[in-house]
Amino acid sequence: MRTRIRQSHRASHRGIASVEFALLVMPVVLIMLAIVEFGRAVLVYNLLVRNVRDAARHVAMASPAAIDVARGEARCLAYNATFTCDGDPSVPDLTPDMIDVPAPVLEGTAGGDINLVQVSVVGYAYGSIFLSNYIGATVPFNTISASMRGQP
Numbered sequence: 001m002r003t004r005i006r007q008s009h010r011a012s013h014r015g016i017a018s019v020e021f022a023l024l025v026m027p028v029v030l031i032m033l034a035i036v037e038f039g040r041a042v043l044v045y046n047l048l049v050r051n052v053r054d055a056a057r058h059v060a061m062a063s064p065a066a067i068d069v070a071r072g073e074a075r076c077l078a079y080n081a082t083f084t085c086d087g088d089p090s091v092p093d094l095t096p097d098m099i100d101v102p103a104p105v106l107e108g109t110a111g112g113d114i115n116l117v118q119v120s121v122v123g124y125a126y127g128s129i130f131l132s133n134y135i136g137a138t139v140p141f142n143t144i145s146a147s148m149r150g151q152p
Helices: 002-013 016-061 064-080 129-135
Strands: 105-109 112-121 144-150
Touching: 016 064, 016 112, 016 129, 016 144, 064 112
Parallel strands: none
Antiparallel strands: 105 112, 112 144
């Protein structure tokens, strides 16, 4: 009689581990994918910030006579981290039209004139691997810009 009770008890619990695994695997996988996507978004943002700072530094270091050439090179530096806009962008879906390098602004201060340079990336939308491919959604970034003091 005892063997019969033990066997029926085991039979009723067979497959519980499989059901628990099936219920828990999807949320765990989704959390892991979310962590990966967040990491990629931070990486893309940091690449854009670095390129924009390098571009602003390049314009700030240029002599006033070569400022127009430096502005063109800065656009390419922000686009793909080179002085020519040939090749792939440093981040996906970035176009040169999103990069704004206005003419330096000469501002007078009590200590003299200051030449301010600014480089911005406007309208960039991060294309997530999972959101973009499956539901067509993108995550828009705010304007990324860097301002530096240039040569007067």
